[in-house]
Amino acid sequence: MADRLDSEELRENVLRRPVPEVVNGKKQVPYLGVHGYRVQGRKAGPPIPTAADYPANGDKRVGSLPEALEACGIQDGMTLSTHHHFRNGDFVSNMLFDACAKLGRRDLMWFPSASFPCHEPMIAHMQAGVVHHIEGSLNGPLGDYCTDGKMRGLGVLRSHGGRWQAIQDGEVHIDIAVIAAPCADPFGNANGVHGPAACGSLYFALADSLYADRVIVVTDHLVPFPAIPWQIQGNNVDFVVCVDRIGDPSKIVSGTTEITKSPDRLLIAEWVARFVRDAGIMRNGFSFQAGAGGTSLAFAMYLKEMMRQAGVKARFVRGGSTRYLVEMLKEGLTDYILDGQTFDLEGVASMRDNPCHVPTSPFTSYNYHGKGFFGTLVDVVVLGATEVDVNFNANVVTHSDGRLLHGIGGWQNCLFAGCTILAVPALRDRIPVIVDEVTTLTGPGELVDVIVTERGIAINPRRSDLLERVKGSDLPIRDIRDIQREVEQVCGGKPKPPRRGGQVVAVVKWVDGTVLDSVWNVER
């Protein structure tokens, strides 16, 4: 626990959240407000390579991952990145750190774009000292490990856009990026739309391919040059490694994504769709984002029907794509799907075959340190949350008991849409979702416009325009405190706050790299 921070080194940010001044040895800027921070300087960059140092025949294959790592000059303490486009079916991250362990490397930092329960073996690597700490989403067993205060460094939770920002700004320097590719050629061009492990887009790895010192592509489906489309360009790739299997297709994409059967969630989804319609957001040329969660899918289903009835067509829909969005594209209810990740086989096929189903990177969609990002152009976005407070601040990373539960994903970046709707149940079993103060602040309330629960819809008072627009509709618009009071009455009073320990175990970054909040250890 040598590199633990003492609470004396904490400082309150503008939202009065105590945050560490130094994280994993790096000086931090405390959160300064949604648009409060202006970074100075130039972007980071990898060393300049020379083509003469690479095979003229374009064949960058080496025999194995350990060989490739050694050829990349792997050393103790380096930062290694992988990506989550295989979700819970990823083999490559575990393969990578098993190889590092065999090579005797220590104190590595794992920098995934997200982690999943399949990455539980990382705990053994951390205990053995192979991995020092993880900067990326922490949930399931890894979340517990971190929440219990067992990780040596601090967890750093970033949004997808924030991860691009951190790489681009040089906050995180990737020594070696390892990109799992469902389809690649010997030169290193790679895509996610062909091959047995097809997942759609590889763009979560795009920043790594541009900014890492060294880049390894790992594939189980090698094709002769050129691998088209080249979502990852071989010109950025050092080595190509062929293995038997890079992932479990059944866990990468599901054959069928299913709409929730929960009556309460369906009710919430229907109200969200009606809100979007009645507030006048659903109009010709509009855009919306809906993810692959059961409630989001149901929202898309209801909205689709309303669009049909009203004869309204969207300009673009922002995915997480699924067959439900693909049906809308085919039916002409939207001109484009701008897709961040693909959740089922129909989505993958559509991205491969339909030029209007476009894979997008966190750079185009989400990066706050860019010359704009299209997340701000989306008219309405529907998101989840674990908790919302009466000032509309929201939490997605921890459970009400304080334990790490989810990564941020694109959630923070989506808050910049024209209208941000959180679709959440008012209570989960006995746990109220609307609270006095969120356990972990992940999204500032000034960006959260509407909360839709099965007990009513609360509109942020800052959005008097929305309140005005749904006046006279038969939607159950209520004060957020009314819903809170009602649910607390049902649950038997206010929930007790988590039994927080005195130790910061992780931080939540804002989209600009400043520190929004701390996650604390929790006493069992």
Add this chain to the structure above:
Amino acid sequence: MNPVFEAGQRGEKVRSDCWVRLEPRTSGGLELCVTSKVDAMYGDAVRATCRTVLEALGVRDAVVTVEDAGALDFVLAARIEAVVKRAGLGNDTAFLPPPGPGFGTRTTRERFRRSRLYLPGNEPKHFLNASQHKPDAIILDLEDSVAPPAKDAARLLVRNALRVVDFGQCERMVRINQGERGLADLDAVVPQNVHVILIPKVESAEQVQAVDARAEKVRLAAGLESPCFLMPIIESALGCFNALAIATASPNIVALTIGLEDYTADLGAQRTPEGRESFWARQVVVNAARAAGVTPIDTVFSDFSDMEGLRQSVLEAKALGFEGKGCIHPRQVPVVHEAFAPSSEEVEKAKRIVLAFQDAERRGLGVVALGSKMVDPPVVKRALRTVLMAEALALLPKDWQSLTEMSSTSGRAH
């Protein structure tokens, strides 16, 4: 080894419920061991509730283990009471949680009963949000959806739910068990302001009268003013033949309904989507109900993924004369309401009849006429109901009469 007793539910998928294990002993006091999914937020509250209930029930010496999966207090109390009763312990009293905000609601004989949502009586997770889906009624079911070994526990759970859960504007119904067990159900639930008792598998007027007598007795003993209404369910060939006697068995009957799963099984027929095998039975129920002056209500539609099938089924029911449908999933409710809603033609016609009726009343005429045509009283009554429903569904503004009169006075001036 002492005998042990259990109640409630446990396992990965269990939510909003708990499992209680009780081991009686002769000395050593009360030992309580609680694990809870909501320990951090409500662990202390859960422990306090468990202790309060055990002490109130007079349990002095026992080892009690509770595995809580987010159960609310009324659920914890019902499960503990169930295990205490199973163990034959305690002072034989009931632990009644304090009544919640929705406890005192009333009903009327005439209210809409288009949709009634079945809630399995031993599944507390479905109770809390049931009224958010706005069915006309909720039914806490003690009969077919509760497995025989859980009947005693479900009865206590439903009793507590009726006290505590806010069912909003929904009519509060309970489907009791058959026979003696059903009569004993009444002792537990009737004092908790049940609006309507559903009586299953009714084949004779005597069955209804037995329930009615017991319910009345319990109601009066509890000092409740409003009558406990009844809705017999006909589910057999014999029930069909006695339908009129059943429908007229008690003045407390407000509706008559039919259960087609059991009915088709009784016939030895397959239940088909077209429903030809039950056509006669449904007509019998409609006719018996109308003859008795109570509301005819159709069976449930059991494929909750087939919303179009449901819509067709409701339209058919409406065409046969039914005014309500059973729902097994909350999402069926809006579809049922929509399909039962009067069409715009129906509303227009009803408006004209109602205006003519009021006109006749104003002028002291005994006969209602629309143009040159006489309108019979039952038609007027139906038109009034159609208009009422249209108003309730916002198909018709509440002030439609003044609007209509303004636009039509000139036309009627001759």
